[in-house]
Amino acid sequence: MNHIALLMENQPGALSRVIGLFSQRGYNIDSLSVAPTQDETLSRLTMTIGEEGADINQILKQLYKLVDVVMVQNLSEADSLTLELAIIKLNKAKTDVESLLKNYEFEREILDEKDNYTVFKVLGDTLEIEKLLSELKKEEFLEVTRSGTLGMTKGNESLATNDQTKISYD
Amino acid sequence: MAKVMTSGGEALIKALADENVDIIFGYPGGAALHIYDAIYQQDRVQHILVRHEQAATHAADGFARATGKPGVCLVTSGPGATNAITGIATAYMDSIPLVVISGQVPNHLIGTDAFQETDMMGISRPIVKHSFLVQKPEEIPVIVKKAFHIATSGRPGPVVIDVPKNLTDPNEKFEYKFPSDLYLRSFALYDEAKNSEVKKAVKLLTEAERPVIYAGGGAINSNAAKEIYEFGKLMGCPVTNTLMGLGVYPASDEQFVGMLGMHGTYEANMVMHEADLIMAIGARFDDRITNNPNKFGLQAKKIHIDSDPSSIDKIIDVDVAMTGNAKKVISQINKELKAMNFDNKKFDGWMKKAMQWRAEHGLNHNMLDQKNPKDIILPQQVIQSAYKATDGKAFVTSDVGQHQMFAAQYYHFNEPRKWINSGGLGTMGFGLPAAMGVKFAFPDETVACITGEGSIQMCIQELSTCGQYGLPIKIINLNNRALGMVKQWQDMQYGGRYSSISYEDSLPDFIKLAESYGHVGMKVEKLSELESAMEECFALKDKLVFLDVYVDPDEHVYPMLKAGGDMSEMFLSKTEKTFE
Numbered sequence: 001m002n003h004i005a006l007l008m009e010n011q012p013g014a015l016s017r018v019i020g021l022f023s024q025r026g027y028n029i030d031s032l033s034v035a036p037t038q039d040e041t042l043s044r045l046t047m048t049i050g051e052e053g054a055d056i057n058q059i060l061k062q063l064y065k066l067v068d069v070v071m072v073q074n075l076s077e078a079d080s081l082t083l084e085l086a087i088i089k090l091n092k093a094k095t096d097v098e099s100l101l102k103n104y105e106f107e108r109e110i111l112d113e114k115d116n117y118t119v120f121k122v123l124g125d126t127l128e129i130e131k132l133l134s135e136l137k138k139e140e141f142l143e144v145t146r147s148g149t150l151g152m153t154k155g156n157e158s159l160a161t162n163d164q165t166k167i168s169y170d
Numbered sequence: 171m172a173k174v175m176t177s178g179g180e181a182l183i184k185a186l187a188d189e190n191v192d193i194i195f196g197y198p199g200g201a202a203l204h205i206y207d208a209i210y211q212q213d214r215v216q217h218i219l220v221r222h223e224q225a226a227t228h229a230a231d232g233f234a235r236a237t238g239k240p241g242v243c244l245v246t247s248g249p250g251a252t253n254a255i256t257g258i259a260t261a262y263m264d265s266i267p268l269v270v271i272s273g274q275v276p277n278h279l280i281g282t283d284a285f286q287e288t289d290m291m292g293i294s295r296p297i298v299k300h301s302f303l304v305q306k307p308e309e310i311p312v313i314v315k316k317a318f319h320i321a322t323s324g325r326p327g328p329v330v331i332d333v334p335k336n337l338t339d340p341n342e343k344f345e346y347k348f349p350s351d352l353y354l355r356s357f358a359l360y361d362e363a364k365n366s367e368v369k370k371a372v373k374l375l376t377e378a379e380r381p382v383i384y385a386g387g388g389a390i391n392s393n394a395a396k397e398i399y400e401f402g403k404l405m406g407c408p409v410t411n412t413l414m415g416l417g418v419y420p421a422s423d424e425q426f427v428g429m430l431g432m433h434g435t436y437e438a439n440m441v442m443h444e445a446d447l448i449m450a451i452g453a454r455f456d457d458r459i460t461n462n463p464n465k466f467g468l469q470a471k472k473i474h475i476d477s478d479p480s481s482i483d484k485i486i487d488v489d490v491a492m493t494g495n496a497k498k499v500i501s502q503i504n505k506e507l508k509a510m511n512f513d514n515k516k517f518d519g520w521m522k523k524a525m526q527w528r529a530e531h532g533l534n535h536n537m538l539d540q541k542n543p544k545d546i547i548l549p550q551q552v553i554q555s556a557y558k559a560t561d562g563k564a565f566v567t568s569d570v571g572q573h574q575m576f577a578a579q580y581y582h583f584n585e586p587r588k589w590i591n592s593g594g595l596g597t598m599g600f601g602l603p604a605a606m607g608v609k610f611a612f613p614d615e616t617v618a619c620i621t622g623e624g625s626i627q628m629c630i631q632e633l634s635t636c637g638q639y640g641l642p643i644k645i646i647n648l649n650n651r652a653l654g655m656v657k658q659w660q661d662m663q664y665g666g667r668y669s670s671i672s673y674e675d676s677l678p679d680f681i682k683l684a685e686s687y688g689h690v691g692m693k694v695e696k697l698s699e700l701e702s703a704m705e706e707c708f709a710l711k712d713k714l715v716f717l718d719v720y721v722d723p724d725e726h727v728y729p730m731l732k733a734g735g736d737m738s739e740m741f742l743s744k745t746e747k748t749f750e
Binding site: 009012013016017020024057058061062064065066067068069070071 | 291292295296299300301303320354355356357358478479480483484
């Protein structure tokens with residue numbers, strides 16, 4: 001599994017170029033999360049590519065070639081933090097939520113609950129979340145929504161933007 | 171300086187003029203009418219009215235390929251935009267700088283399924299280098315400047331500018347400012363290669379025993395012909411060009427082994443197969459070159475120069491990757507080779523081996539001498555005759571199919587930008603409009619369109635444009651009364667089951683057709699009459715001549731690589747092949 005962090009121009013059409021590249025080149029995205037950054041002209045994406053044998057270097061190069069893409073980094077090749085949020089709605093009658101969660105070290109919180117259902121959030125590693133979900137049976141589930149993985153490298157370095165390149169004409 | 175007030179439409183055309191554009195190809199329509207009104211009221215930019223938007227893009231493309239300058243076209247929204255798509259994709263696949271301006275419905279109608287609305291940004295997205303949707307009229311000059319910079323720099327490509335009609339309103343004026351500089355965030359361009367990479371490359375080049383230089387369209391895009399010739403001479407080894415690279419190394423040079431790949435020469439493919447070093451310059455190891463990539467160049471180390479990092483290690487992993495401008499990187503290598511007084515004598519034996527392969531199964535370039543009792547014309551003879559009549563100096567455009575391969579094999583291109591064809595996308599219908607673009611760029615030069623009766627009918631309407639602007643293009647139609655390349659595959663792989671390839675009874679009388687547009691039509695059916703007809707055709711300097719040449723319908727293009735094989739596995743004729 002590879003997590004890719006990407007900064008791009010916060011402009012209409014930019015996201016569709018990134019997404020389009022994946023279908024155009026035959027790559028699969030497992031998850032994607034996108035939002036503006038502290039610099040309102042830039043959006044930041046984290047993408048997860050689960051596919052075994054995907055040519056990650058080729059994907060990175062193709063992404064970087066897009067004019068709207070400012071910076072790309074493979075978080076999986078660096079010492080990185082990754083985190084995912086999932087909101088899970090379960091059928092309370094059919095599942096014992098506490099015993100289910102006791103084997104996990106998630107940060108968790110119940111958001112909404114009545115006699116026959118419970119909605120809680122978990123915050124943790126993507127693989128752990130997937131493990132949890134795989135433990136649940138179909139009849140236990142009402143709904144689940146996930147943020148997709150978010151990530152950045154550890155340490156004081158950042159996925160810095162290159163300054164605007166000035167192109168002069170005489 | 172006094173303030174210049176313009177509308178969006180005027181700003182667009184003025185910005186094109188300020189980008190030194192003097193000719194654009196297009197077709198008007200509702201969403202582009204304000205822009206067309208602005209064109210009418212100025213004389214710096216000439217507009218050429220084509221008969222179909224596909225032809226506008228191909229003409230701009232032909233102009234760009236011949237001159238090295240970006241081609242520009244203007245179409246309206248909806249069908250105008252969708253008709254331009256094939257031409258944009260053609261330019262994209264061959265890395266040709268194109269700026270395509272499309273009208274769009276007014277802002278407030280976008281998304282409402284308005285009349286002649288189509289999402290041009292969405293439809294063109296996978297086949298453009300970049301695209302802009304204009305949001306405010308004031309930003310038009312900056313967008314034009316950015317579009318030209320993006321289209322022409324690095325690995326060139328088409329850029330679309332989609333302009334909503336209300337943003338070109340003649341009543342909404344603003345101050346026109348053409349930017350002197352522009353700012354692009356993180357727009358990476360590669361120029362010279364790292365010195366360490368140059369050193370590594372030179373080491374491999376000088377230590378090799380059997381090197382080959384393999385140059386493609388990127389070498390032409392970066393205008394590297396002079397440097398590659400010098401490099402070829404410093405190395406004294408075989409040189410081959412791809413279909414897109416023909417002319418970047420002179421075909422008449424003794425080290426040139428011809429085109430390589432699917433229909434490459436025997437000697438070029440053998441040289442590639444047996445080489446111990448492959449030096450790729452602006453070429454991308456595509457499937458028509460490598461044949462089966464798992465069997466490609468197994469004995470060879472590889473050096474790859476490309477302006478696009480994503481072309482490197484995409485299909486074939488290389489030993490030395492040099493991301494940069496081919497012209498500059500080859501200069502760097504030449505400098506090193508000269509500084510060390512490299513003695514290339516050790517490649518003499520290898521060069522001789524290449525010539526021996528040529529002697530065994532090379533192309534016969536003297537087929538005009540081969541008479542036959544039925545006086546049938548072979549397609550190869552037509553190309554050789556055209557070469558002879560033009561002294562090898564014409565610009566030659568082509569369509570797609572057998573005639574394209576025959577032209578590539580038999581018309582010896584000694585200069586870059588003289589051979590203009592759709593290599594990547596393989597677009598039938600490209601040849602005639604591309605020839606128009608070339609002729610506008612070089613009105614005093616001979617421009618021939620080598621085509622077939624299948625391809626020419628895909629953009630035949632441009633005979634009308636040629637009439638309007640008096641373009642004396644020479645159309646050499648290799649008429650075999652069938653879709654020849656498809657037929658060849660049906661012969662070789664489908665047991666001669668000719669599915670949907672013939673239309674003999676419904677072919678137009680091309681002579682009358684040409685005449686109806688005001689041109690000259692000539693028909694040749696006998697080999698004994700071929701050369702005099704060809705000379706007459708090219709001697710008619712002021713007329714478009716449609717030379718309809720009836721050729722042997724059963725001829726195949728050879729050599730042909732065996733599907734899934736390596737580069738030494740070729741069909742050499744209907745009865746000979748190099749493999750079991």
